[in-house]
Amino acid sequence: MLNKISRYTIILLMVIVSALYLPDFFSMLFDKKENTPRLSYSSVIDEFVYTKYYGMGQIDYMDIKGNNYSEREYYKLLPFMHYANLEKWGELPLTLKGFEMTSKNIRQNSQMVRIQPKDIDPPTVPLNIMFEAEGDYASLQIPDDIFRISNTIEFLDPASNSVLEEKSHKFQEAMLAAGFTFPAKLAAANQTNRKPFDEGYFIKDATNKIFHLKMIKDEPVCVNTGIDTKLKVRQIFISENMRKEFYGWILTEDNDLYLITYDDYKLRQIPTGGNNAKYDYVANEMTIRFYIYPVDKHINISGDGFSQLIILNNDFKKIAEHVETWTPYDKRPAPIVKSFLFPFELSTYDPMQYVKLQMDIFWWHGLIGIAVSLLALLLFSRKRPWFDYVVVLFTGVFGLIGVLLIKPED
Amino acid sequence: MLKAILYKEWIKLRWAVIVIAALTVLSLAYTIGMINYYVEFQGAFQNWMYVIGKSLLLKNIVFVKVLPLITGLAFALIQFVPEMTNKRMRLSYHLPISEKKLLISSAGFGYMFLLAEIVFLFFGLWMVISMTYPTEIVTKVLMSTIPWFLGGSAIYFMTAFIILEPSWIYRIIYAVISYGLIELNFRASTYDQYQNLWALILIVAVMPLTVMFAGHRFRRGTK
């Protein structure tokens, strides 16, 4: 009995390894790159345009009506993206929709933010730095302490690896005074000094209230933002920008996005989907980009097999939307063949930036591979322990390799 | 009888155990020196930032990755190669003890020594980095080492299994599987990246069972 268990253990290990490597190897050999269009919106002709790459310098520039453009013509359609080139060529228009088109003016009135799955809950060390928001220098000064925030807020002195009691106490008091309830559930900031100014931290407390904590002239400033505690805040992304329209945005558990505006922390929801719910934003799988241009705002949601662009005017009213699609991964030839060959696939790839062993089952297609494997076992290798068939029934070709290579011992 | 087997495995392993322990002490001492050096030249704050943001510490404690692998491999080789050369395993298989008990206890005692080394390394590292870094960093670093220890455990059991297997073709097949199973534990590039670690632990936990199959095949006279 133990010998049998032992043999099936080896087969199980073989199945694991083959399911990890074989499908991957198959894709490496046969999968072809999909030429995905890059969708944009031209505020010049008020039309969606896109480029399509065919490898090695072969690029088509088109609008969705089917008109072709040369590269320069195309750049001219997208002056807010290509203003530097246009300026160099002397082709930057003087105004567009009443907006004065100079490089500096465009730069100051544009902003781009992006959320990828890996940004949402990355495996980072939960330690933070607090910048001085109103320092004496032109650029942000790196502090010399680090803080942790959970049950309390504690500033640590790296040189001695000890708590800075006084400063910690000061901050804790300020937070408590503002009505903060420890422990903190979430602390979000833009932890870089490569930004024009610092807005500090947005912190969710134990009662789901969101607080805004900054350090001004070495003193803590903590404000209850008043953001609705019913909002299921998943993550907050802070993006300091001279436009000072919003501090950043909130991603909720329901994949909704809200800008936290400078207008007393009022939230403004931005659309995360268009007419077809199929292309609605799902944070764990898709990337969302928010482009703010002087004359309009573009929301781009891109996922497997599509790119959706939603255009808002400056009053956040939707004025246009369009989806470009291409063959999604599991409809491409190689992945389809793969799903027939193998009943499932193991991988450790995780778009959220973790290493996570997970199984992807190829249900109906996989059954065909399993049937073929079973048939092969029946036809070419008779007289087997019945459990070998069970193994192949559940693991298809992986199990077939296993039971054929590791012969039964009685 | 188990005592006798422990005695035999200890006779084979004792030098390796001492050498590995010494290497561990040296590596830990080196780590102290390295951390001090970085703190001195980068400044404590900047060093913490590198450690947090660029996984600096993780990249500089390669020995924690390598030592369990070396130990697992060395212990398995030292324990089982002498048993398999000139079919010496026949002596052990003829001992008045069931071969399952024999194999499990031999591998079990060997793994006990490996585990002792892992525990030593783990707590040593804990002590060393706690001197300079806060709990958050220490926790993340220690969590990151767990898959490496699983890798060391995997290499021990799989090597033992490969050596005990009498047929060369099977050995090659097992070597391929082993590579895959060990590599699985070294896929992280930053701190504490593994989710569902339990799956990896489970995979390593079933490995001792494989050894029995090799023993059975030896007894059966497979060439």
Add this chain to the structure above:
Amino acid sequence: MEHVIECKNLTHYYGDKLVLNDLNLKVEKGRIFGILGKNGMGKTTTINILMGFLRPTSGQCLVLGEESHKLSPLTRQKIGLLHEGHLAYDFMTIKQVENFYARFFPNWKADYYWDLMGKLGLKDNHKIKNMSCGQRSQVVLGLIFAQDPELLILDDYSMGLDPGYRALFIDYLQEYVREKNKTVFLTSHIIQDVEKVADDTIIMGYQKLLLKMPLTTLKKDFHRFEFRNANVNGVIKADDNTITNVEYYNDKITLYSFKSEADVIKHLKTLGITIEKLTEIPMSLEEAFIGLTGKY
């Protein structure tokens, strides 16, 4: 239990190659059996099966009443094995190896071991690895004696031993076995040694057992006759009955037979060869072995 070893219809294949075909063998208690066989006759296979390191394709091999490939630990206690090349845990010292084995055997007789080691004159912490083949053979023998088994299976005990150690080995073995009424099953390349020590001989032929009988019986009943006749080359053939084997060398004809001289002459007559007298040439065991199995 009447028989210490009992093999029934033992058949073994390596892949498609048949090496043992329906072998039957019974070994009685209290005797020393020498097993002889030319290379490739399945001798090693038989020994491997007996020792429990090979499972026969079909048939059964009972050792002390249990199937040899799944002996219980208790039965293993009663069997002493000497493996080809005097296998030993050579990473251990004289003392360690005794220490190790002693824990497995409740009837451990350490005196036997230390007596033999005393004669070797090596230090207790001498590693087996650093011993000569002869010294190691004494260690192995000492361990088997101390184990005090009922059955001893000694595979090619003479391999690598110089004549001195070979003689020593046999002396100790004989003394030990006679004194304690043990059963011994041994093989050796050196047939003179078997002749010296064995009570019974078992000779393996191609894929099967050729004969098993007491050595004295073999010596008494197996004859070699010679005569000269230039005209009968090829006429006399080996058969199952009278002529066990025949050799021609120019006009010299050598016949091997279990039958008496008179019976052989009678048999020759039926072949048309009339001869008055055969010359009987006495044989050693080695010569008898060759006579039985042929030179080729």
